Amino acid sequence: MxxxxxxxxxxxxxxxxxxxxxxxxxxxxxxxxGEVLCIIGPSGSGKSTFLRCLNKLxxxxxxSIIINGQDxxxxxxxxxKVREDIGMVFxxxxxxxxxxxxxxxxxxxxxxxxxxxxxxxxxxKKMLDxxxxxxKAASYPSQLSGGQKQRVAIARALCMExxxxxxxxxxxxxxxxxxxxxxxxxxxxxxxxxxxxxxTHEMGFAREVSxxxxxxxxxxxxxxxxxxxxxxxxxxxxxxxxLNKVL
Amino acid sequence: MIRIITVYGPMLLIALGRTLLLAxxxxxxxxxxxxxxxxxxxxxxxxxxxxxxxxxxVIRGVPLIxxxxxxxxxxxxxxxxxxxxxxxxxxxxxxxxxxxxxNCGAYMAEIIRAGIQSVDPGQMEAARSLxxxxxxAMRRVVLPQAIRTxxxxxxxxxxITLKDTSILSVIGFxxxxxTAKNVQANTFMSFQTWAIVGIMYLIVITILSRSAKVVERRxxxxx
Numbered sequence: 001m002x003x004x005x006x007x008x009x010x011x012x013x014x015x016x017x018x019x020x021x022x023x024x025x026x027x028x029x030x031x032x033x034g035e036v037l038c039i040i041g042p043s044g045s046g047k048s049t050f051l052r053c054l055n056k057l058x059x060x061x062x063x064s065i066i067i068n069g070q071d072x073x074x075x076x077x078x079x080x081k082v083r084e085d086i087g088m089v090f091x092x093x094x095x096x097x098x099x100x101x102x103x104x105x106x107x108x109x110x111x112x113x114x115x116x117x118x119x120x121x122x123x124x125k126k127m128l129d130x131x132x133x134x135x136k137a138a139s140y141p142s143q144l145s146g147g148q149k150q151r152v153a154i155a156r157a158l159c160m161e162x163x164x165x166x167x168x169x170x171x172x173x174x175x176x177x178x179x180x181x182x183x184x185x186x187x188x189x190x191x192x193x194x195x196x197x198x199x200t201h202e203m204g205f206a207r208e209v210s211x212x213x214x215x216x217x218x219x220x221x222x223x224x225x226x227x228x229x230x231x232x233x234x235x236x237x238x239x240x241x242x243l244n245k246v247l
Numbered sequence: 248m249i250r251i252i253t254v255y256g257p258m259l260l261i262a263l264g265r266t267l268l269l270a271x272x273x274x275x276x277x278x279x280x281x282x283x284x285x286x287x288x289x290x291x292x293x294x295x296x297x298x299x300x301x302x303x304x305v306i307r308g309v310p311l312i313x314x315x316x317x318x319x320x321x322x323x324x325x326x327x328x329x330x331x332x333x334x335x336x337x338x339x340x341x342x343x344x345x346x347x348x349x350n351c352g353a354y355m356a357e358i359i360r361a362g363i364q365s366v367d368p369g370q371m372e373a374a375r376s377l378x379x380x381x382x383x384a385m386r387r388v389v390l391p392q393a394i395r396t397x398x399x400x401x402x403x404x405x406x407i408t409l410k411d412t413s414i415l416s417v418i419g420f421x422x423x424x425x426t427a428k429n430v431q432a433n434t435f436m437s438f439q440t441w442a443i444v445g446i447m448y449l450i451v452i453t454i455l456s457r458s459a460k461v462v463e464r465r466x467x468x469x470x
Contacts, residue, residue, distance in 0.1 A: 057372055084378035094373035098391040107387060108377035153373075160377055 005032040007066075008164055008195045009054060014063035016049055023049045025219035027063070031164075034193045038206040040230075041216035042242055047199045050216070051168050054197065055079075055086045067164070084112060087157025091169040093149040095141035101128070101152055102137040105159045114160065127155035131185050147178030154185055165189065167198040203247060207231050215239045248439045255430045262426035263447055269340065269422055270409045273347025277408065280348055281355025288360035299356060306353035311414050314350060318342045319418040339420035346415065351408040358404060362397035363389060395466055402459035406452055423447065 009031040016024040023046045031037050039047045052058040054065060056072050056079050065072050072082055096104050105124035109115055115123070128134045131151040141149055150170055157165060167186065171179045183205050190196055190209050200206055206213055206227060213230040215223045215238075223230055223239045231247075234240050288299040306314070319342035326333035337345075366389050374384035416425035423444055431440045 055376055057376065080375075080378045080380055083376060086376070088373075088376040090369060090373060092367075092369055094367070094369035096370060096373070096388050098388065098395075108374075108379055111383050111387065112378055157377070 005034060007031070008033050008035075008068060009197070010064075010066040011054075012064045014050070014053060014065060015061050016046070016053060016058060017061045023219055024053070024060075027216075027219075027221055029214065029221065029224070031195060031197060033163075033195055035212065036190045036194075036196045036198065036210045037212050037214065038210040038227075039197065039199045039214045039216060040201070040203070040206060040242075041214075041222075045216045046219045047216045048168055051166050051197060051199050054166060055083050055088055057088075084114070084160055085162050085164060087154075087160060087162035087165045089150065089153050089157055089165070089167045089170045091172050093141075093146070093153045093173075095144075095149055095152055095156070097141050099140075100137070101133070101139050101141070101144075104141070104152060105156050108156075109159055112160075120159070124155070124159055127158050128152070130158075131155045132181075145178060146174045147181045150174065150178075150182045151185055154182075154189070158189075164195045164197070167196065167200070169199050169201065171200070171202055201246065203231065203243075215242065217242070248436075248443075251430065251434060251436060251439050251443060255434075259423065259426060259430065259443065259447065262421060262423045263451070265420070266409075266412050266422040267451070269343050269347065269412045269415065269420065270405075272340075272344040273351060273412070274405060274408055276344065276348030277351035277355050280352030281359055284352065284356035285359025285363070288356060289363045299360070303353045303356055306349055311346065311350050311411055312417060315342065315346045315415055315418050318346050318349075339415070339418050342418055343412070343415040343420045347408055347411060350411065351404060354404050354407075355401070358397055358400045359393070362393040362400075365396055366392045398463055398466060399459075402456065402463075405459075406455060409452060409455070410448065 007030050011030070012028050014024055014027040015022065027046075027050055029037075039050065041047050049058055053060045054067070056065075060073055063073075067082055068085060070077050070082055072079060095101075096107065099107060102121065102124055105127060106117070106120040109120040109123070110117055114120070125134065125137065128137060131154060133148060133151055133155070136144065136148065136152070141152070144152065154165075154170075170186070171182050174182065179202070183202065186196070186198070186205070187209055198206075198210070208227075210227055212224060213227055214221050215230055215234075215236070217238050223234060223236045230239065231243065234243055284299045284302050287295040288303075290296070309317075319337060319339065322342075323335045323337055326335040370388050370392065371384050374388045375381070379387070412422050413424040416422060416428070419425065427440050427444045431437050434440065
């Protein structure tokens with residue numbers, strides 16, 4: 001159903017090693033415009049590393065990664081420009097502790113001259129309203145709950161008007177009662193047609209929202225397909241083992 | 248005691264002024280040196296890291312008094328006699344400033360390096376993921392947080408450097424200790440002289456550390 005759409009991310013034969021330890025062994029996949037891709041797998045399987053390679057927070061050792069037609073492993077590609085179009089949300093939120101919430105949202109748009117200060121502030125307020133935190137603009141990160149911090153982190157990424165969003169276990173560090181509010185924001189985003197790659201342990205979310213699921217283990221993609229295929233009718237024994245443990 | 252204060256008081260106060268001048272000059276250049284080598288210690292460049300580490304190790308491994316003799320006597324001798332053809336002369340103030348700047352600078356570099364590294368790497372990653380350059384992320388996000396944690400150690404280092412000026416009496420700079428030695432030689436009143444000098448240092452340093460507490464409290468607002 002997404003075959004005829006524009007390819008936003010194209011990964012071919014991606015490998016990543018830290019010294020002798022090979023974390024990603026041979027990863028190839030494409031992500032199309034508007035697609036929601038969830039990556040699941042046991043810890044240490046390389047799924048976070050894979051995600052971090054996509055915006056070059058980790059430098060791939062071999063292979064190619066093409067984002068919006070630009071090869072980010074090419075030396076002459078300006079990675080900072082590419083990153084402006086890729087929002088990232090981290091497990092531990094990583095809000096800027098020295099800045100209040102509004103400044104967290106406007107720092108990058110203003111620094112990178114995406115727009116005037118007034119426009120940046122207006123957009124930041126709109127984004128805060130959207131994630132239901134319009135009243136927190138003057139607060140500092142330390143004054144927010146985990147769920148609120150993560151919603152601010154999503155709003156911060158959206159202020160750069162990215163066309164791809166990466167989520168690295170966005171709910172893993174949250175208290176259970178706060179998971180829902182963050183997932184809801186992500187669901188809304190998916191419904192609006194955002195291209196999303198989500199590393200997650202939330203099987204319910206993966207089943208409900210994703211167009212495609214990748215199961216990774218030991219640095220390889222073991223199985224991929226629609227949620228019905230991978231979660232409902234897994235073929236590989238490692239996928240079956242993993243799902244038995246988490247479901 | 249009273250006689251020393253009335254007769255030698257003004258002289259000692261002027262000497263205290265020189266001590267403060269030397270300390271301020273030394274600290275000023277130490278901040279610059281510390282910033283440069285501190286940043287060189289954290290950037291992703293092996294050569295910079297090594298240079299920074301060597302500088303810190305060398306300066307920390309040499310006693311201040313040896314450094315003072317080396318700069319005041321050794322460096323001019325190197326240029327005037329060993330290399331020859333230079334008529335180089337350092338005043339005690341110049342040599343003293345250089346000495347303190349290098350010594351304190353090395354410690355500041357370590358404080359700055361450690362301060363930057365104490366900031367969660369996630370802060371840098373988040374800033375870079377938005378498209379900010381390394382420099383922008385450093386300036387806007389990492390350094391402001393690092394400086395907060397550095398301040399108490401900075402103040403501590405300032406106090407140590409202020410006290411270290413006394414060591415520079417050995418190269419003849421007429422700061423407080425050097426002047427007090429003359430007072431003692433003239434009056435033979437050792438107890439009184441050194442008691443007065445001790446109290447003078449104590450007052451200045453107490454004022455410094457009290458005001459440091461105020462600054463620290465101000466900066467922690469909004470954390």
